[in-house]
Amino acid sequence: MSSRRKKYKRQPQPPMPKKYCRFRKHGIKHVDFKDKDFLMKFINEQGKLLPRRLTGTSLKYQRKVNVAVKRARHLAILPFVADGLK
Amino acid sequence: MNQYETVIILTPVLSEQQMKDAVTSYRELITSNGGELIHEENWGLNKLAYPIQKKGTGFYHVFEYKANPDFIELLKLNFQRDENIMRELTLKLDKHAMDFNEKKRNGHFDRKREERRAAEAAAEAEAEVEQTGEEA
Numbered sequence: 001m002s003s004r005r006k007k008y009k010r011q012p013q014p015p016m017p018k019k020y021c022r023f024r025k026h027g028i029k030h031v032d033f034k035d036k037d038f039l040m041k042f043i044n045e046q047g048k049l050l051p052r053r054l055t056g057t058s059l060k061y062q063r064k065v066n067v068a069v070k071r072a073r074h075l076a077i078l079p080f081v082a083d084g085l086k
Numbered sequence: 087m088n089q090y091e092t093v094i095i096l097t098p099v100l101s102e103q104q105m106k107d108a109v110t111s112y113r114e115l116i117t118s119n120g121g122e123l124i125h126e127e128n129w130g131l132n133k134l135a136y137p138i139q140k141k142g143t144g145f146y147h148v149f150e151y152k153a154n155p156d157f158i159e160l161l162k163l164n165f166q167r168d169e170n171i172m173r174e175l176t177l178k179l180d181k182h183a184m185d186f187n188e189k190k191r192n193g194h195f196d197r198k199r200e201e202r203r204a205a206e207a208a209a210e211a212e213a214e215v216e217q218t219g220e221e222a
Contacts, residue, residue, distance in 0.1 A: 030186035034093065034148070075093055075175055076134035076144070 019056030033071035047082040095144040121153035
């Protein structure tokens with residue numbers, strides 16, 4: 001039986017473009033909490049922070065993004081909760 | 087002397103002149119207490135991401151200045167006593183932040199975005215003109 005069953009092999013996927021940390025690449029050392037458009041790149045449409053594995057940000061700058069987003073929320077530049085932000 | 091940055095949100099209830107007076111009073115408070123104003127920015131009446139004190143808009147103003155740490159306590163006390171201030175955030179700037187703000191002032195970042203914003207502002211102004219024209 002087992003010999004007749006068709007074996008499914010995972011098809012080789014085209015390689016994903018390598019993720020990179022945009023702060024390291026462009027030499028940005030400071031995350032500005034006043035810049036709404038920039039911070040929008042790091043939150044999803046509910047206004048939640050995106051994980052590092054999706055944005056590719058290095059740990060050092062992810063922490064800074066985290067703080068910046070929270071400061072922006074305090075100043076009502078970004079919402080705490082939202083629906084369909086993007 | 088440390089370098090600080092303060093963002094305040096004033097209530098939209100104020101008129102344009104009252105808002106300017108309030109900002110001037112804080113500017114004088116900073117300079118009269120041995121502070122040194124480096125830069126300030128008025129964003130005007132902006133929409134809030136969520137309502138604060140049941141208000142959907144607010145006047146944003148950003149101060150960047152050098153001051154003694156003792157002064158910050160005084161400034162915060164003044165903010166708390168002022169009913170016109172809906173929110174405030176005061177931060178001590180590190181060397182990277184100072185560098186960043188200076189570059190930003192000199193227009194190092196995102197020329198395209200500024201152009202886009204200018205274009206949007208122009209489009210909005212046009213829309214407003216059309217609206218007022220219809221009302222008239």
